[in-house]
Amino acid sequence: MASHRIRTSLVLAAAALLLTACAPAGGPGSAPTSTASPAGSDVVGTWGSDAAGEPFLEFTDDGTVKGTDGCNGIGSTYTVVDDAVEIAPYVSTLKACQGVDDWLRGISVVQVEGDTLIVMDEAGTKIGELPRS
Numbered sequence: 001m002a003s004h005r006i007r008t009s010l011v012l013a014a015a016a017l018l019l020t021a022c023a024p025a026g027g028p029g030s031a032p033t034s035t036a037s038p039a040g041s042d043v044v045g046t047w048g049s050d051a052a053g054e055p056f057l058e059f060t061d062d063g064t065v066k067g068t069d070g071c072n073g074i075g076s077t078y079t080v081v082d083d084a085v086e087i088a089p090y091v092s093t094l095k096a097c098q099g100v101d102d103w104l105r106g107i108s109v110v111q112v113e114g115d116t117l118i119v120m121d122e123a124g125t126k127i128g129e130l131p132r133s
Contacts, residue, residue, distance in 0.1 A: 043078070043085050043110065047117040047130035053097075055104045057117065057130060059085075069104040071097030078110075085110045103128045 041061070048056030048067070057067035059078060065087060066075045076090035087107050108122040115132040 042112040043080075043117070046133040048133065050133075053100055055128075055130065056133065057104075057107075057110075065090075067104075069100065069102045071095055071100040071102070072105070074104065074107075083111060085112075 043059045044061045046056060046058045048054060050056050053070045055068060055070045057065055057074070059065045063077050063079070064075075065078050066073070068074060069092075072093040072095055074090050074092045077088045079086050079088070086109055090107075092105065104119065104127075106121040106127050107119050109120045109124065111118045111120070117130045117132070118126055119128045119130065121127050
């Protein structure tokens, strides 16, 4: 019964994300705009590789981030705080994929260092990095 509730919650969360993505810009459900700062403009773009089985993230200047851990899709929003970029709790698909390292699922904060995106967990521990595409 608990697994049914979890699946139902995940389906509802995914549906909410899809509906939000289809909302008109600036209307109800639109993503928050990131704080205008050099750190925020540095993060905008694609990081990693969109090749099958490889992780990537795409940050847009409207405050949204989407991508994949190489198997499961990820969608969220971000906010620039000082020299870091905080990722809001995200919606993700939950496919079982053999041979895919899902380290990106631990994302909470990122920092830009040149052409490298440093990915950290909630504790601020580096869990990986992605090159600018």
